[in-house]
Amino acid sequence: MPSPDLIAPDRVEELLGGAVPEGEREALVQGLVRELRLGGAPAPASLRTRVTALGDEPLRRRASLPRRRLALALALVLVVVSMVGAGLALRGAPSGGDDSALDAPASEAPAAPSPAPEPAYPEIADNLSNFTSDSGGERSALGKGQSEPDLVSGDENIDPRRATDVDLLVELRLRDADDLAAAAGQAMAITRELGGWVAGSDVDSRGREGEAQLQLRVPVGRVEDAVVRLSELGTVTGQRMETVDLQAGIDARDRRLEELDRAIRIGQLRLESETLDPEERLRIQIRLEQQRAARADLLRANTRDRREAATSELTLLLHTREAPAGDERDEGGAAGTARDALRLLGDVGVVALFLAIVLGPVVLLVVLLWLALRSRSRRIETRLLDGPEPAGPPSK
Amino acid sequence: MRGVNALAPTMPRRSALRRSFGEAAADHLDAVHRYLLMLTADSSLAEDLTAETFEKALRSWRRFDPRRGSERTWLCRIGRSVALDHFRAESRRRRREERYAFAAGDDDAAPVELGFSPELEAALRSLTAAEREVVALRIVLDLDADAAARVLGVGRTACSMRLARALTKLEERMEARAVA
Numbered sequence: 001m002p003s004p005d006l007i008a009p010d011r012v013e014e015l016l017g018g019a020v021p022e023g024e025r026e027a028l029v030q031g032l033v034r035e036l037r038l039g040g041a042p043a044p045a046s047l048r049t050r051v052t053a054l055g056d057e058p059l060r061r062r063a064s065l066p067r068r069r070l071a072l073a074l075a076l077v078l079v080v081v082s083m084v085g086a087g088l089a090l091r092g093a094p095s096g097g098d099d100s101a102l103d104a105p106a107s108e109a110p111a112a113p114s115p116a117p118e119p120a121y122p123e124i125a126d127n128l129s130n131f132t133s134d135s136g137g138e139r140s141a142l143g144k145g146q147s148e149p150d151l152v153s154g155d156e157n158i159d160p161r162r163a164t165d166v167d168l169l170v171e172l173r174l175r176d177a178d179d180l181a182a183a184a185g186q187a188m189a190i191t192r193e194l195g196g197w198v199a200g201s202d203v204d205s206r207g208r209e210g211e212a213q214l215q216l217r218v219p220v221g222r223v224e225d226a227v228v229r230l231s232e233l234g235t236v237t238g239q240r241m242e243t244v245d246l247q248a249g250i251d252a253r254d255r256r257l258e259e260l261d262r263a264i265r266i267g268q269l270r271l272e273s274e275t276l277d278p279e280e281r282l283r284i285q286i287r288l289e290q291q292r293a294a295r296a297d298l299l300r301a302n303t304r305d306r307r308e309a310a311t312s313e314l315t316l317l318l319h320t321r322e323a324p325a326g327d328e329r330d331e332g333g334a335a336g337t338a339r340d341a342l343r344l345l346g347d348v349g350v351v352a353l354f355l356a357i358v359l360g361p362v363v364l365l366v367v368l369l370w371l372a373l374r375s376r377s378r379r380i381e382t383r384l385l386d387g388p389e390p391a392g393p394p395s396k
Numbered sequence: 397m398r399g400v401n402a403l404a405p406t407m408p409r410r411s412a413l414r415r416s417f418g419e420a421a422a423d424h425l426d427a428v429h430r431y432l433l434m435l436t437a438d439s440s441l442a443e444d445l446t447a448e449t450f451e452k453a454l455r456s457w458r459r460f461d462p463r464r465g466s467e468r469t470w471l472c473r474i475g476r477s478v479a480l481d482h483f484r485a486e487s488r489r490r491r492r493e494e495r496y497a498f499a500a501g502d503d504d505a506a507p508v509e510l511g512f513s514p515e516l517e518a519a520l521r522s523l524t525a526a527e528r529e530v531v532a533l534r535i536v537l538d539l540d541a542d543a544a545a546r547v548l549g550v551g552r553t554a555c556s557m558r559l560a561r562a563l564t565k566l567e568e569r570m571e572a573r574a575v576a
Contacts, residue, residue, distance in 0.1 A: 005564060005568070006560055006561060006564050007560055007563060007564050007567075008560065009553070009556035009557050009559070009560040010556075011560075012556065012559055012560045012563055013541065013556060016534065016535070025567065028567050028570065028571065029563055029567050032516065032563065032566055032567060032570065033535050033563075035512060035513065035516055036512065036516070036531065036535040036536050037535060037536065037538065039510075039511050039512040039513075039516070039536075040426075040430040040433075040434075040510070040511045040512070040536050041429075041430065041433060041439075041509055041510060041511030042426050042429070042430075042511075043425045043426050043429035043443075043446065044443065046443075047425070047429065047443045047446055047447060048425060050447050051421050051425050051446070051447060051450045052418065052421065052422065054417075054421065054450055054451060054454050378549075380484065381480055382526070384480065384483040384484065384487060384525075385435075385483075385524060385525040385526035385529065386524055386525075386526060387524055387525065388437065388521055388522060388523065388524060388525065389437065389525070390435065390436055390437075390479070390483045390486075390525040
């Protein structure tokens with residue numbers, strides 16, 4: 001609240017601009033202004049020398065962009081890169097659906113487009129001879145969610161001498177229920193023809209639509225043939241392959257078997273020696289029984305694993321559902337490009353929304369912090385200059 | 397499009413508007429020193445702060461953009477920042493000292509010559525540092541309202557109000573002295 005004696009700020013500006021003073025008070029103010037403008041101590045000679053010497057020093061040249069612009073550009077690049085990266089990650093992530101695998105190769109390997117649409121089965125067939133198998137007995141799954149280089153560029157190709165459990169899933173779309181029933185029958189026939197058998201089947205072909213699930217066991221050596229022939233029964237809409245290396249477990253059990261055989265032979269020799277007292281003899285006999293039982297268990301486990309590895313479990317899913325329009329593989333031209341662009345824009349939008357939600361509070365916090373710091377700095381500044389002597393006690 | 401651009405006023409390049417630091421320093425040394433002398437009311441401190449201001453200005457001379465303000469405004473802003481840093485440090489030092497002992501005080505020091513008549517100097521010394529500062533910028537250095545507001549980091553209206561208060565106070569003190 002200005003004091004009643006305060007000369008109006010606008011009038012002060014006018015007086016500074018040379019307005020004719022009205023009254024004694026304004027004349028005094030203008031006189032003060034005149035004296036203040038004319039007076040003022042000049043800089044001492046020693047200071048002038050000191051400052052002039054500064055100007056003579058050569059400037060260190062720094063080849064740098066203005067820091068603010070550089071930081072802004074970096075931030076912009078980071079945001080764009082993260083948005084594009086997240087968008088690509090979203091596009092490449094498995095959707096969990098069972099009918100979108102057909103476009104996977106096209107979207108995952110854009111650098112090498114195939115000249116004409118081809119059925120998807122060659123991928124699985126290739127994978128069978130080229131898949132990555134882990135030696136630790138862990139399960140590895142290859143399917144739509146995997147990128148193509150992972151599927152085909154494994155360093156360790158399948159070794160026919162190694163026992164491996166291979167589980168496959170092939171999903172086919174048929175035109176109608178009649179085709180589906182016929183395909184199910186053909187699939188069973190193919191399986192038997194290849195030396196395998198049908199472990200289970202569930203075929204529902206009532207009405208126009210239908211679904212079927214066949215659990216097929218196919219000899220490992222014929223899996224590739226089976227996949228190729230089964231894939232020809234309809235349009236492949238999904239595929240998945242899982243492998244488990246069983247050889248490591250078999251090898252470990254073989255080593256344990258050798259140790260057990262040695263121990264059993266030693267025990268038998270000791271029993272035949274006739275130098276043992278009855279108690280010792282009994283103890284060795286008990287141990288021998290335990291070792292023989294363990295040996296039998298190990299042999300059974302090895303047999304089970306070898307039998308498991310001899311055949312592959314192939315799950316064949318048949319259905320008559322239409323593929324979603326977005327999954328049309330042979331779509332090209334302007335419409336396809338526009339749809340791709342829209343999809344990409346949608347993904348980018350999702351990522352932008354995500355970033356806004358995540359970064360929004362952070363930005364708000366930073367702004368609030370900045371305002372608080374600025375306000376604090378102003379308060380300190382006011383306190384410092386609020387006395388005749390700066391940084392001294394405030395004026396009364 | 398080219399026609400439109402041709403009609404648009406072209407902004408001169410930053411380097412074309414800028415002269416050497418030595419010339420700028422020689423031209424504005426007195427102004428900056430006067431400003432800091434009135435702000436601090438301490439001649440030796442004002443000298444040190446002026447020298448520090450020009451050292452800092454030399455380091456960032458490359459970043460000075462004449463299109464955004466005059467050399468004098470830019471130098472005064474640096475000077476103010478240097479002075480405030482000093483006052484903050486001094487304030488902390490005083491608080492520390494007061495905790496352990498009575499401040500020695502500079503009360504015995506002779507009044508500083510600001511370069512005005514003794515009456516005006518006495519009246520100026522009775523103003524707060526903030527009031528002296530605005531008087532220095534607007535009247536002694538003759539900066540316009542916008543430039544002074546930019547140096548002070550406040551709005552133009554606040555700057556004018558501060559000046560009006562300072563001048564009113566100054567006039568009252570002068571009048572009181574004349575009556576006495």
